Amino acid sequence: MALVVQKFGGTSVADPAKIMAAAKKAVARHQAGDQVVMVVSAMGKQTDALVELARGITSSPSAREMDMLLSTGEQVTVALMAMAAHALGVEAVSLAGAQIGIRTDSSHTRARIRSISTETIRGHLDRGAIVVAAGFQGIDQNGNITTLGRGGSDTTAVALAAVLDADLCEIYTDVDGIYTTDPRILPAACRLPSIAYDEMLELASLGAGVMHARSIEFAKKFGVKVLVRSSFQDGPGTLIAPDRLAAHRVVSGVALAKDESRLTIAGVPDEPGSSQAVISALTSAGITVDMIVQNVAQEGRADISCTVSTSDLPQALDVARRVAGEIGAAEISSQEGLAKVSAVGIGMASQQGVAGAMFAALAAEKINVHMITTSEIKISVLVHRDDAQRAVRAVHQAFVLEEAASVAGPAIDAAVIEDATVSPLEVVQRLEGMEDLAIEDCHLDETQALVTFIDLPDTPGVAAEVFGELGRAGLVVDMIVQSEPRDGKAELSFTVASEDRDLAATTARSIAESRGARVADMPHVAKLSITGVGIRSHSAIADRLFRPLAEAGINIDLVSTSEVRVNVVVAATEGERALAILRQAAGL
Ligand code: ADP
Numbered sequence: 072m073a074l075v076v077q078k079f080g081g082t083s084v085a086d087p088a089k090i091m092a093a094a095k096k097a098v099a100r101h102q103a104g105d106q107v108v109m110v111v112s113a114m115g116k117q118t119d120a121l122v123e124l125a126r127g128i129t130s131s132p133s134a135r136e137m138d139m140l141l142s143t144g145e146q147v148t149v150a151l152m153a154m155a156a157h158a159l160g161v162e163a164v165s166l167a168g169a170q171i172g173i174r175t176d177s178s179h180t181r182a183r184i185r186s187i188s189t190e191t192i193r194g195h196l197d198r199g200a201i202v203v204a205a206g207f208q209g210i211d212q213n214g215n216i217t218t219l220g221r222g223g224s225d226t227t228a229v230a231l232a233a234v235l236d237a238d239l240c241e242i243y244t245d246v247d248g249i250y251t252t253d254p255r256i257l258p259a260a261c262r263l264p265s266i267a268y269d270e271m272l273e274l275a276s277l278g279a280g281v282m283h284a285r286s287i288e289f290a291k292k293f294g295v296k297v298l299v300r301s302s303f304q305d306g307p308g309t310l311i312a313p314d315r316l317a318a319h320r321v322v323s324g325v326a327l328a329k330d331e332s333r334l335t336i337a338g339v340p341d342e343p344g345s346s347q348a349v350i351s352a353l354t355s356a357g358i359t360v361d362m363i364v365q366n367v368a369q370e371g372r373a374d375i376s377c378t379v380s381t382s383d384l385p386q387a388l389d390v391a392r393r394v395a396g397e398i399g400a401a402e403i404s405s406q407e408g409l410a411k412v413s414a415v416g417i418g419m420a421s422q423q424g425v426a427g428a429m430f431a432a433l434a435a436e437k438i439n440v441h442m443i444t445t446s447e448i449k450i451s452v453l454v455h456r457d458d459a460q461r462a463v464r465a466v467h468q469a470f471v472l473e474e475a476a477s478v479a480g481p482a483i484d485a486a487v488i489e490d491a492t493v494s495p496l497e498v499v500q501r502l503e504g505m506e507d508l509a510i511e512d513c514h515l516d517e518t519q520a521l522v523t524f525i526d527l528p529d530t531p532g533v534a535a536e537v538f539g540e541l542g543r544a545g546l547v548v549d550m551i552v553q554s555e556p557r558d559g560k561a562e563l564s565f566t567v568a569s570e571d572r573d574l575a576a577t578t579a580r581s582i583a584e585s586r587g588a589r590v591a592d593m594p595h596v597a598k599l600s601i602t603g604v605g606i607r608s609h610s611a612i613a614d615r616l617f618r619p620l621a622e623a624g625i626n627i628d629l630v631s632t633s634e635v636r637v638n639v640v641v642a643a644t645e646g647e648r649a650l651a652i653l654r655q656a657a658g659l
Pocket residue numbers: 079080081082083112222243244245246248249250251252253254255278279280281282324
């Protein structure tokens with residue numbers, strides 16, 4: 072007998088007929104002898120409708136009352152779903168988050184799960200009932216109803232699968248699996264038979280709305296196999312599984328975040344701790360920042376830019392103004408109307424020239440790239456929103472993703488993955504709350520050099536030209552960061568193996584000369600990588616890791632973040648000391 076969690080999203084429970092159809096799926100599984108926990112969302116667009124209702128009363132509703140309001144959507148569905156199962160002749164019971172014992176912190180409208188009791192659910196399963204759990208909601212230590220953030224029912228489902236040690240978590244939705252990009256944006260997108268946790272985590276957090284990113288954190292940490300499939304048609308779906316079981320495609324997907332804004336704090340004193348203060352203040356306010364770029368300091372002052380979602384911009388500006396006052400920064404600027412396009416793939420880590428190929432595809436479409444950041448498994452570019460769709464198409468085409476499904480991997484066969492056992496990560500044992508920041512490891516790479524182009528003219532295609540030339544010179548580039556251009560000039564930094572440093576510096580100088588730019592280079596730098604799960608979206612990271620470095624007087628020269636890794640580059644002489652500080656701060 073297996074235990075299966077089946078989650079049904081809004082469109083899958085939008086009307087009574089769809090609720091009946093969902094109940095039939097659960098009942099069929101139950102009658103086959105399995106234990107079934109259903110997790111359901113609010114019907115159709117009900118959550119949006121509730122948000123609108125609140126807006127009719129006030130533009131700034133209290134977050135606690137918002138949760139009280141929004142949680143009602145799921146409560147309607149659970150009751151109807153249990154009735155549907157009854158109508159099919161099967162015992163079923165509906166349970167709200169509080170009744171299950173889904174305990175969260177108190178950050179209303181974006182609460183994180185601390186613990187889940189299993190007794191109530193197990194009791195009902197053992198007596199032969201289907202349990203119908205309300206998605207998206209929990210209860211804090213004072214008995215207040217909380218919600219997990221929009222799209223959070225996925226997270227409820229995978230978290231329940233984790234604590235119940237379920238054999239499988241099925242996500243029933245309105246697409247028949249995970250596609251190489253949103254099929255609504257690009258019909259040429261193709262369904263992937265399987266995708267690695269790390270890829271799905273990145274794609275989801277970079278804008279692929281198909282899964283709540285935090286659900287994949289749970290899946291990876293607790294070793295839950297997730298199968299995404301259509302509510303409306305039968306098919307194999309997409310299995311989300313450990314990296315070792317998935318195909319190692321160079322690029323598996325392209326994500327689009329279409330409402331991004333850039334925030335720049337200019338004239339920040341170039342001292343350890345200044346950039347940390349900015350990022351830390353933003354993240355402490357619950358704002359997720361991405362694409363953090365700091366320029367090389369000129370006359371003791373640097374600019375720091377990052378991207379935030381446009382809905383967070385007003386709050387981000389308030390926070391930035393306050394911090395700028397405290398640290399004596401000169402000015403704050405922002406730009407709306409941008410979009411972030413990211414290519415994600417675990418095979419990227421072992422393949423050269425991927426970033427160059429992406430920049431070339433964008434250049435061929437004459438799309439101007441505002442900012443660039445990379446990590447081992449993803450490349451993100453910031454473009455104008457009007458260019459976003461074309462950019463997605465260009466990148467998708469460049470990596471031939473319409474044929475991605477046919478790329479075989481070590482164990483791409485879904486049946487193989489379905490049979491494989493997946494264990495929880497060791498780090499889980501050290502966590503106090505289920506959703507706490509999970510840092511797995513921290514290591515030091517002292518074999519890199521850092522090269523920076525200063526005053527590079529910001530013409531469309533410049534990144535493609537630069538990385539094209541570096542590639543032709545035989546250079547393998549690791550981290551890449553390009554700043555937002557100022558007065559038509561941008562900064563572009565990259566790291567290479569230090570044994571290639573001379574070649575890199577000479578090539579860079581000749582590239583720079585022909586464009587009226589300059590080159591600064593650090594022949595030896597220390598790159599520290601902190602690996603874990605859900606790193607970027609946890610607000611604790613800046614405080615926990617950057618602050619101790621700042622307090623020890625260590626300056627960060629370059630940083631790149633992803634959901635599974637933060638890289639920071641510091642002076643070579645500080646490498647060992649920084650490693651010790653980070654390991655201690657991370658509790659390793
Ligand atoms: P549910 O209500 O079932 O939770 P969502 O609307 O949250 O469904 O997610 C499903 C939608 O996600 C799809 O209709 C699709 O437009 C969108 N989507 C975005 N990126 C992808 C992707 N890479 N693969 C599949 N669907 C995607």
